[in-house]
Every structure is written in structure tokens, then in C-alpha cells.
Amino acid sequence: MAQTENKLRIPETLRKVKNIVGIFSAKGGVGKSAISLQIALALKDKGFKVGLVDADIYGPSQSVMLNSSPGELQLTQDQIIEPLAKEGIKFISMGLISNEKMPVIWRGPMVSGAVMQLLSQTNWGELDYLIVDTPPGTGDVQLTLLQRIPLTSSIVVTTPQKVAISDCKKGIEMINKLNIPISGLIENMSWFQPDQSEKKYYLFGKDGGKNLSVEYSLDLLAQLPLVELSEEDNIQNNPILKKEFVNISDKLAVSINNLKEKKSTGIPQINITQ
Ligand SMILES: Nc1ncnc2c1ncn2[C@@H]1O[C@H](COP(=O)(O)OP(=O)(O)OP(=O)(O)O)[C@@H](O)[C@H]1O
Ligand SMILES: [Mg+2]
Numbered sequence: 001m002a003q004t005e006n007k008l009r010i011p012e013t014l015r016k017v018k019n020i021v022g023i024f025s026a027k028g029g030v031g032k033s034a035i036s037l038q039i040a041l042a043l044k045d046k047g048f049k050v051g052l053v054d055a056d057i058y059g060p061s062q063s064v065m066l067n068s069s070p071g072e073l074q075l076t077q078d079q080i081i082e083p084l085a086k087e088g089i090k091f092i093s094m095g096l097i098s099n100e101k102m103p104v105i106w107r108g109p110m111v112s113g114a115v116m117q118l119l120s121q122t123n124w125g126e127l128d129y130l131i132v133d134t135p136p137g138t139g140d141v142q143l144t145l146l147q148r149i150p151l152t153s154s155i156v157v158t159t160p161q162k163v164a165i166s167d168c169k170k171g172i173e174m175i176n177k178l179n180i181p182i183s184g185l186i187e188n189m190s191w192f193q194p195d196q197s198e199k200k201y202y203l204f205g206k207d208g209g210k211n212l213s214v215e216y217s218l219d220l221l222a223q224l225p226l227v228e229l230s231e232e233d234n235i236q237n238n239p240i241l242k243k244e245f246v247n248i249s250d251k252l253a254v255s256i257n258n259l260k261e262k263k264s265t266g267i268p269q270i271n272i273t274q
Contacts, residue, residue, distance in 0.1 A: 043253070
């Protein structure tokens with residue numbers, strides 16, 4: 001399973017999860033949640049079994065995007081949560097947990113403890129990929145996820161402007177320090193291109209994320225345009241973004257395979273001869 005397996009006591013509920021991928025950015029509002037969901041859906045479309053966890057206790061957004069409510073949650077007798085099944089993926093969110101409804105689940109006062117509980121008290125079953133949508137910042141929750149969840153890999157999301165890049169560097173350094181592989185960087189909201197126009201408008205500056213990927217020797221998984229969204233036109237059915245997420249999920253799968261190959265060839269082999 002995941003990279004740091006031998007150093008961690010893997011929660012029972014995560015034992016049949018082949019790969020756990022954290023979507024990080026120290027900066028808020030750059031599109032982590034939208035991107036987490038689209039990667040999860042693109043992997044599902046390829047035939048993988050996929051789960052998505054929204055680990056943002058302060059601003060959970062997946063439950064809104066996936067149109068789900070706390071009333072849908074069910075607990076088993078031994079206090080394990082059944083994840084919801086939404087759009088073909090298993091899903092759980094901090095936004096679905098409310099103290100009145102599920103007092104038993106929440107014991108620790110710490111948010112990071114709550115995130116760990118959410119991950120480890122959910123009945124994930126067999127999954128090829130579990131995508132973890134993280135809150136912004138480089139605080140307790142991110143540290144806990146990086147240190148205590150056996151992440152196979154991570155993806156870093158940024159927007160091109162300087163303030164986002166400088167925050168994002170802190171995020172990359174934190175992930176590097178904890179020796180979690182980064183499968184690549186996604187630059188989001190890179191430009192806006194009106195319909196029937198050749199011109200791209202670089203509203204937040206040009207290539208900030210691309211340059212960051214060069215600086216940290218990370219693969220640039222995509223530069224995604226800012227698109228106009230409405231009730232009917234959401235990120236999910238935007239044709240340009242949809243194609244991009246197919247590519248991103250392909251690259252993620254390849255990166256994870258490479259990581260696993262590297263890991264297995266890194267183990268010394270002994271030849272026993274008689
Ligand atoms: N490429 C895009 N084009 C248009 N809108 C986008 C794009 N990417 C994200 N958005 C929108 O931007 C808003 C912020 O995105 P999102 O909530 O995914 O960011 P986030 O990084 O998860 O934020 P937070 O740090 O608060 O968790 C959302 O309304 C989302 O739909
Ligand atoms: Mg978010």
C-alpha cells in the first residue's frame with residue numbers, strides 16, 4: 001500500500017485502500033476541492049474504485065458539490081461510518097458530521113484528531129484510490145494527514161499569482177520534509193479565454209505555477225483555464241476541463257505506478273541457490 005506503511009499503524013478501515021492521494025495547497029480558494037472531485041470522477045470513469053474524503057472541517061465544500069446531507073449518513077453497530085455513494089464514488093465529508101446527530105464519533109477536541117477519526121472510522125472497503133481534499137494552510141491538520149495517514153502520493157494546487165506561489169512553496173516544503181512523494185503540480189485559473197476569441201487573458205499573471213514546478217523539479221500536470229460557471233455549466237461538464245482531468249488522472253496513475261516500481265526495485269533481492 002502506501003509509502004510509509006512500515007512506519008505507520010494503518011487503520012483497519014484503510015487496509016484495503018491501494019493508494020491514498022492528498023490534494024494540498026497552503027493557499028485557500030485555489031481550487032483544491034473542485035480539482036479533488038474532478039480527479040476522483042475521472043479515475044472512476046477509467047474503471048477504478050474511488051473514494052473521496054473532504055477533510056476540511058472549517059469549510060467543507062464537497063458535500064455541497066455532491067449534493068449530500070448529514071441525514072444520509074449511517075453508522076454501523078461498532079461506530080463505523082458507511083461512506084455515501086455519490087456519482088459512482090464513495091464519499092465522506094466533515095460537512096456531513098454534526099455534533100447533535102453523531103455525538104459518539106467525536107471524542108477528541110482536536111480538529112486533526114477529528115480528521116483522523118473521519119478517515120479511520122469510515123468503512124472504505126476495497127478502493128484503488130482514495131482522494132483526500134485538504135483544507136488550506138500548513139497547520140495541524142495538514143501535518144497530521146502527512147504524518148499519520150499512509151499517503152501514497154500528493155498533488156499540489158496553486159494559482160499563478162505571487163501570493164499563491166509563496167504560500168504554495170511552504171506547502172511543498174512541508175510535504176518534502178515529511179518525505180511524501182508529489183506526483184505533480186496543477187496550476188489552476190491560469191487564464192481566461194472568451195468563446196470565439198483567440199486571446200487568452202492572464203488575469204493572475206502568467207506561468208507562476210509552471211515556474212514553481214521548474215523550481216521544485218515537479219511535473220506540471222496541467223495549467224487549467226478559468227471558466228465561466230453557471231447552474232447548468234459546472235466544472236464537471238465543462239468540455240475543456242473534463243479533457244484536462246482525463247489527462248491529469250492518467251498522469252497520476254502513471255506516477256503512482258512509477259513510485260511503486262521504484263519502491264519495489266529498491267528492496268534488495270537475495271538469490272538462494274542450492
Ligand atoms: N478553473 C476554474 N474555473 C472556474 N471556477 C473555478 C475553477 N477552479 C475552481 N473554481 C471555483 O473557485 C471556487 C474555489 O474553488 P475550491 O473551493 O475548489 O477551492 P479550494 O482551494 O478548495 O478552497 P478552500 O481553500 O477554501 O478549501 C469554487 O467556487 C470553484 O467552483
Ligand atoms: Mg476546499
